[in-house]
Amino acid sequence: MKVLMFTWEFPPLIAGGLGMACYGMIKALLAQGVKVDLVLPTREFVYFPMRKVSDVDTLPAVFVNSSQQYEYKAQKFKTLQERLEYIGISSHPETYFQFSELIKQSKALNYEYWYSENTTIEEKQLWDDISTNLQGEEELMQKVQEFTLRAERLAQILDFDIIHAHDWLCYPGGMLARKISGKPMVVHIHATEFDRAGGPGNERVHKIEHAGMSFADKVVAVSQYTAQMIMSRYRIDTAKINIVHNAFSVPEDAILDKKRIFKGPVILFLGRITLQKGPDYFLEMAEQVLATHPEARFIMAGTGDMSRKMLRRSASLKLRNRFLFTGFLNRKQVELILRASDIYVLPSISEPFGISPLEAMAFGITSIISKQSGVSEVVNHAFKIDFWNTDLWVETINHLVENPDKCIKMGIDGMHEVNLIQWDEAAAKLRQLYSATLSEHIRKSEA
């Protein structure tokens, strides 16, 4: 079984949970004998043929252009970092196409594949949705356009059984690859525009999401919560939807032991500081808890479009030196902040899954998570509260602060529980889904 997989994030090219999920998932798939050709929005046009488990860390790359591949092979890289910089994965991907040129090419694409006789009206309409909504001069739209063109080329030259595309940025590419190769496609929903925007969001993105899910043979949702969203908001055929929960595997070199920074209890928010994650609810909790427990320390770790607002607001609430900001943290620093924390909170307004609480629990930290999250479906040893119920969050934090023994016990129970939530199980489900999709596809084409 060989999968052509498209994703926008992968460590070290990572912005959030998607990268972490893809890493764990591919690693487990490889262990189960599935081969993966991975496509990322790299600066250079490469793909990553992954065959063995260690490939997720070494990221073996192949240039599509043969002379570039020749040059690349001739390079002597001292470090992995250096090699990744060469293919442009250490920084955010950039577009090297002229916009006008792109339009021309995408028109050609449209004609060639979508106006031929063996295209149904439905197919054509879905692709029209994609190409209309991908028009635009925004940097991101341009990147998606270029990524889509790469997908076309890869679909022509690579051999694979099935296509797997993660989140909307990769749907156009996945669709094109499916059209060209005639191989079935699975789309994976880690988050919808409704989650990210904390409201309706961008309509163009909805259109692309809808087209991708409609065009796909199967849709994977990371939680029941997300499956519900896909059904109610996007009206996707329920028979196509499968739920595969994310998991968390502790990195082998991770140190989990407590290493306190503060003597008082530490309550942690860790993630992008953006509306979706509910940072303003965290601030509100902090204000109320600190009124009774000034010895507590609240740490807001991460960055995001609401960082400045949160900083200024924490000052205006006069939270003294009890509400602290870390700014951006790398993996090692995340580990250190987790080791120094007692209570982890995830007050997300809408969280399709939310891997970060699993990570916190793996460190033995008692977690309080929003009911509006997928992760709340898979853990029992965590508190689950509606994100808007600030009083209950405050009550719960106060209770844990006042009963440190209970807090520690809950943390340990949570740790044991999370250790059982492994990617192997998720990968096995995916493997079964691939097989089922393939045989269905073969049956259909024979009919």
Add this chain to the structure above:
Amino acid sequence: MLNVVFYFQVHQPYRLKHYNVLDIAQGNDMFDDDLNKAVMHKVAAKCYLPTNKLLLDLIHRHEGRFKIAFSITGTAIEQFKLYSPETLASFQALAETGSVEFIGETYYHSLAFLYDSNEFLEQVMQHRQLMKEEFGYETTTFRNTELIYQDRLSDLIYEIEGFKTILSEGVDRILDWRSPLYAYKNYSKNINLLLKYYKLADDIAFRFSNRDWPEYPLTVEKFVNWVDHLTLSEERGRNQFLNLFMDYETFGEHQWAETGIFDFMDHFPTAILERPHLGFALPAETSKLANYQQESLSFVHPVSWADEQRDLSAWLGNDMQHNAIETLYELYQKIRSKGDEKLMRIARLLSTSDHFYYMCTKYFHDGDVHKYFSPYDSPDQAYIYYINALAELEERLVR
């Protein structure tokens, strides 16, 4: 007679490191010694040493008729000793001429006056002791950090034996129709007040090298003519004082040597002293020279010499600054009651007003000046590091 009263502010803070949450409780030093050393070396080379040399020469050249006053903070003196002892020696050489007055202030260049009167008085006494030790000088004139002044300040200073004069800003909303060229009294008429003539002082300190300024370039002749012109308004023979107060770093650091600032200063005293009705005076001499009934002025609200507003908004203008300074003084009370000298010292270094100045968000015009002086990327960054430092301090306290 119009007397030019020069007073230069000499100050260097102990700048904080980019102090992150993960640095807390790791036994780290909070202050950026490397940066502080580098700044001291740079400013000593560009400003302190060449300007001190020039001033010493001018004092000798004019045989006591050219006089200047300095206010040098405790944190600056300490850093001279650490990183530039030759700078301290050159100030000591100036002190020995007898033509230099040293002015009292808070040792840590702090805003303690606004938050903690006891601490304020203690820092003033500490500074007074330092001036005695380093320069053999008994201070009689006082200036508060950034010329911050309010009626209450004169009460506190009057309580300390020996202080006769306070320097402040010639704020229009206080002076109204009055001229800053006369010596005034504080509201309770027991302290002599000198007010900065900000227009002419800022012509040198801020506008000297500004090519967009219609008066550019500022020549000695032009400037002395302006000074001379000021005497025309005085018809009753009263002695006037032109109070030119500015940062010492104006010379060579804010205004680079290439702008001609040193040449300007080199020729300025001669041009003044050539005219019989113009001269120089020290702040300490002004109350004797004031040959008239001094009017008393009341400052109900605090003023300062910073920015257009000449109020406290450069240090206490936004929520970050308020939260930071209130946290500091609350914590300081706790440290003090525990009597931990080591932590008191750190808290005092953190009370230096520069830390709050870096958090100023009044961008556009005045903000540019703030940005120029800040070792951090943004006010938000400055705030984050400062709050982290206070979190560190508190952890050390409860240890």
